[in-house]
Amino acid sequence: xxxxxxxxxxxxxxxxxxxxxxxxxxxxxxxxxxxxxxxxxxxxxxxxxxxxxxxxxxxxxxxxxxxxxxxxxxxxxxxxxxxxxxxxxxxxxxxxxxxxxxxxxxx
Amino acid sequence: xxxxxxxxxxxxxxxxxxxxxxxxxxxxxxxxxxxxxxxxxxxxxxxxxxxxxxxxxxxxxxxxxxxxxxxxxxxxxxxxxxxxxxxxxxxxxxxxxxxxxxxxxxxxxxxxxxxxx
Numbered sequence: 327x328x329x330x331x332x333x334x335x336x337x338x339x340x341x342x343x344x345x346x347x348x349x350x351x352x353x354x355x356x357x358x359x360x361x362x363x364x365x366x367x368x369x370x371x372x373x374x375x376x377x378x379x380x381x382x383x384x385x386x387x388x389x390x391x392x393x394x395x396x397x398x399x400x401x402x403x404x405x406x407x408x409x410x411x412x413x414x415x416x417x418x419x420x421x422x423x424x425x426x427x428x429x430x431x432x433x
Numbered sequence: 434x435x436x437x438x439x440x441x442x443x444x445x446x447x448x449x450x451x452x453x454x455x456x457x458x459x460x461x462x463x464x465x466x467x468x469x470x471x472x473x474x475x476x477x478x479x480x481x482x483x484x485x486x487x488x489x490x491x492x493x494x495x496x497x498x499x500x501x502x503x504x505x506x507x508x509x510x511x512x513x514x515x516x517x518x519x520x521x522x523x524x525x526x527x528x529x530x531x532x533x534x535x536x537x538x539x540x541x542x543x544x545x546x547x548x549x550x
Binding site: 330367368369370371372375413419420421422423424425426 | 466468473474475476477478481489491521523525538539540541542543544546
């Protein structure tokens with residue numbers, strides 16, 4: 327079983343749509359959690375940290391459920407510029423990445 | 434404030450050769466981690482350096498080795514290259530937190546794209 331598993335995607339959505347990404351992790355000792363965004367042929371960039379209380383940054387909302395070992399990312403009002411691969415990341419004093427879910431937002 | 438830099442940007446090698454990749458961390462950071470990202474996959478942790486020593490290592494063979502210099506910059510060396518070593522090699526820097534031994538947020542460089550023919 328992979329340490330971090332994500333929806334395989336790709337997700338193709340129209341502008342303005344709401345899209346949800348899901349992720350599960352296998353190691354309950356995981357310390358912290360993140361979503362990174364990666365554009366084609368570029369490096370990953372931190373999108374947001376994920377907390378049990380849930381956190382929101384504009385159109386983006388992340389949620390962590392430690393009991394279920396489940397992480398989510400919700401993007402509201404999708405923009406063309408949101409098209410990218412979204413990586414679910416678990417910190418075990420080293421970053422463990424999921425394979426990523428590709429999002430394509432079309433006009 | 435310079436971010437993480439890596440060199441070279443691209444590299445083409447043949448099987449059996451050796452390669453050295455370089456990374457300069459973000460100003461103020463003292464910890465460097467290396468990752469390998471194959472096409473269509475997420476980055477895989479190779480190893481991490483702090484205080485010029487390898488702190489921890491992922492599931493990579495001994496052909497992969499590294500070094501950290503007193504100025505915190507780092508090198509990744511790969512010997513006896515295989516076709517399967519073709520990937521994007523990412524360097525990430527962070528600030529090591531002594532309390533709880535947790536590393537801080539990691540910032541990635543643009544990567545070195547290695548092609549092995």
